[in-house]
């Protein structure tokens with residue numbers, strides 16, 4: 001593995017690289033997405049799949065009717081405002097929490113099963129480590145907990161790259177250094193699905209750059225699927241090729257970042273002179289968000305082949321897209337074909353985990369509605 005290569009180089013070698021993936025490949029992979037005919041989902045076992053997933057805490061619903069599919073091999077950003085349910089979703093996917101309704105599957109398995117646990121590494125926000133153990137003892141624990149699939153060299157290399165002595169006690173490390181050790185535990189497991197809950201928040205810019213490079217290298221070299229929650233839109237733009245946006249416990253957007261961008265337009269135009277509110281031609285669009293500054297209106301809308309009225313039209317940046325959805329918690333859901341759960345009989349909610357708001361199977365059209 002090329003640990004010292006720059007993020008830019010790693011980005012170029014990533015087989016799903018947003019910048020360098022060809023249009024031809026995209027067309028083969030996602031026929032129909034550009035015409036917004038949300039057809040059959042793609043085949044293959046998903047790294048993560050949720051069907052009308054529901055999780056309730058005492059204070060109320062943390063996840064409601066949460067449905068999406070994350071294909072294997074993607075680097076996916078899990079984005080949403082504080083309290084949207086991101087950590088809860090990762091807790092369910094790691095088997096640390098149980099669902100109140102619906103289903104969640106990791107490579108087709110129940111997350112609480114031994115098969116799924118062996119394939120998943122999860123770094124939670126609290127980054128639980130034993131402060132009394134040395135780094136070496138912590139890594140030994142990783143080896144003992146993951147017999148048969150522990151890569152000591154991978155874990156040690158990450159620790160050494162941060163100039164951390166293996167005999168140092170975890171309790172004496174800074175927050176960022178502890179994060180490095182926690183990441184080493186995750187990387188040493190070499191999981192098929194790596195879930196990171198705001199992993200970069202306490203890292204300095206140089207270490208962030210190093211870690212994002214490593215994530216992309218893992219995805220490229222081992223086909224690791226990465227699900228990473230983050231509030232840093234620039235990082236998401238640089239690292240992730242797949243997006244899941246959660247607001248109020250509900251999936252609003254899921255799919256390839258490029259295709260989600262392509263499915264939206266930003267319209268910029270003049271406000272009508274008669275103080276009658278927004279331009280009437282906006283009503284012909286599915287408006288996610290509109291903002292007025294002086295006499296100018298800017299709206300993020302679902303893309304249409306024909307734009308009515310007089311507008312300057314451009315494709316949104318990732319930041320424009322995400323901010324519009326984060327500010328519009330009631331936006332209609334949009335899933336690209338690869339993000340649509342594959343509904344087959346054994347994927348339907350069962351009595352074993354029923355109890356949420358599930359009322360029966362949904363069609364793809366409903367998911368995309």
Ligand SMILES: Nc1ncnc2c1ncn2[C@@H]1O[C@H](COP(=O)(O)OP(=O)(O)OP(=O)(O)O)[C@@H](O)[C@H]1O
Nearest residue numbers: 057058059062080081082083084085086087088089
């Ligand atoms: N153990 C718990 N007990 C009770 N309520 C909880 C628990 N965990 C989460 N919640 C509630 O569930 C909702 C979703 O929380 P969650 O931590 O999943 O959000 P999040 O998107 O990860 O937020 P943040 O960006 O702030 O980390 C919140 O309203 C939160 O208060």
